[in-house]
Amino acid sequence: MSRPGAPVSRPGIARRSADISTTFARHLARVRDPLPRRLRTAFTELGPTFVKVGQVIASSPGLFPRDWIDEFSSLRDQVPPFPTALARRTVEEDLGRPLSSIFSSFDTEPLAAASIAQVHGATLLDGRAVVVKVQRPRLAEQVRDELRALLIVCELLERIPQTSVGSPRALAEDFARTLHEEMDFRLEAENMDRMRRLLDTSGIGDCRVPEVHHDLVGRRVLTMERIDGLHFTDVEAMRAEGIDTERLLRLGVQTVVEGVLVHGFFHGDLHAGNLCVLPDGTFVLFDFGIVGRLTESTRTRLATYLMAVTTNDYAAMVRALRSFGSVPRDVDVDELAATIAELYEPFVQGGVVIAQLGELMDTLIRAMVRHRVRMPRELVLLTKQMLYLEGAAATLAPDADLLQEQTLIYSTLMTKYPDLASQIQGAMQRGREMDDAIAAAAAAGRGARSRR
Structure with a gap:
């Protein structure tokens, strides 16, 4: 490839x-x-x-x-789907054996078709129901x-x-x-296993990832257990089952935030087609082709930025962006922080943000354009997931405040993971020390020029 x-x-x-x-x-x-x-x-x-x-x-x-x-x-x-005959041929080529030696049935009509692959329902020889993800030819x-x-x-x-x-x-x-x-479904299988371990480690028992049949995985074929549930946007059906949709939203936010702050790993393509809900309220995640993977230093920088956003600490926001290398050297960070504060002012009442995340992002982007700041790619991927959840909140829990939910989750995580809290506090302190050093260097430069 x-x-x-x-x-x-x-x-x-x-x-x-x-x-x-x-x-x-x-x-x-x-x-x-x-x-x-x-x-x-x-x-x-x-x-x-x-x-x-x-x-x-x-x-x-x-x-x-x-x-x-x-x-x-x-x-x-x-x-549009591609012909099932090609899907069957791909499965046989990738797994190296006839279809009849693996499945007792393989559905002719795909369950779904997307740009990378399509998914067929099938039954293993032992009777277990599975879905088979097959890559598009060539x-x-x-x-x-x-x-x-x-x-x-x-x-x-x-x-x-x-x-x-x-x-x-x-x-x-x-x-x-x-x-x-x-396009390498073996990597997706590994991502699914890693997310399952993450959920188990975090004690998030109300979220599931389908089990992978590793002996039936190849570069172009992925076989996993079949899980059918309610569509993530079908609020009426969920409420008819007695499901607390506000809890579902909170669970989605927790899964992303804890994945980012604690594990440096999160689902990178949340949308309704990649989610379903079981009648008991369990949240199911599908499609792990796109994930966010963060090094420890990147995870700390992102955590610092997120904490700064939820506490309206504009100087810390700028320091976090600077730590990504996103702020040009000649940009006055105090001026940039003042610009963000000025643009955020209409959205803050009594120290509390009353805006939606989308409005804040639009405001931040305007400030970044003005000062030639680039958004770090890690922040773009994370923001996309949170913005999807904010859009889902309008349906699942119209009265919920996503920023407030994030703040509560951050507070809980700082208590649950004290080492993480220390890392974030250390990163913020280093940012302040860097500001002091830059200011001292600038003052020394001005003094030298005045003596000349």
């Missing part, structure tokens, strides 16, 4: 870049249609890589306007040149202030890496 940075033929890139340009030009010319629809139809025609980008847009409320979310949401579950070859063309587009976006704040080149490189990881 081609990897990011591997040599790729220039004629292939040139051809695919020309195809992409022509397709975009043709769809954008339909000026009577709204822009999101024109882009969505272009993405659909361009194939798996661009469909995947569209799915990222659809699952990022707060980072994109509502009409974009609504338009691109069709790319989650309206991707996916690696198709994706290769599209990713290189996408990187070229992102190089152009780096030159536009309004888009450079999101670090498009870094995000495209990260997208290429994660897409290649998504």
Whole structure:
């Protein structure tokens, strides 16, 4: 499989870049249609890589306007399936044995089809119900040149202030890496096992991950237990079962926050298609092709940033961004903190934030654009998950305050994991000491110039 940075033929890139340009030009010319629809139809025609980008847009409320979310949401579950005969052949090739020696039945119609794979229901020879995730044929070859063309587009976006704040080149490189990881289902199986261990270690018993049948996993095939539940957005059905939907929201936030702060590992693609709820209220997570993995130092920096946001500590927010290398050296951090404070002021009453997370992110992005600050890629992935949960809150628990829920969870975790609290306090103290050192150096420089 081609990897990011591997040599790729220039004629292939040139051809695919020309195809992409022509397709975009043709769809954008339909000026009577709204822009999101024109882009969505272009993405659909361009194939798996661009469909995947569209799915990222659809699952990022707060980072994109509502009409974009609504338009691109069709790319989650309206991707045409490929022939079942090809799926059966892929399973046999990857597992190295006839289908009849593995399954007593293999459904002809897929349960779902997406940009990377489709899922078939099946029954093992011992009678256990499973689902089999099968990769689209020739996916690696198709994706290769599209990713290189996408990187070229992102190089152009780096030159536009309004888009450079999101670090498009870094995000495209990260997208290429994660897409290649998504195309190796053996890695997804490992991610599922790791999340199951994390939930067990954290004592989160109300959240499940399907068991993997490791003897039936290959690079292009993933077999797991079948779990059927209520759709995550079907609030009426959940309430009919007596399920506390506000507790579900809190559980989702806890799973992400504890994964980030304590374990440095979290689900990176939350949306309704990757979640279901059992009648007893258990929360089930699917699709671990995209996950967030954090080193200890990155985890501490993210934790420091999150704590600063929930306590309205603008100087600490800037220090945390600076620790990622996101703040240019010539930016006055005090001025940046003052800008954020000024923009946040309408959302704070009596020291309490009354805004939604999406509103705060929009405000922060405006401050970052003004000061040429780039959002760290780790923060983008985390923010996307929290913004999805905030969107879900409108349905599951309209009266819930997601920021307040996060604050309560942080407080609980600081008590549960005292070493983590010490790490965060140490990081914040080092940030203050760095501010003092920078200020002292600046004062010394001014003094030297005045003596001259």
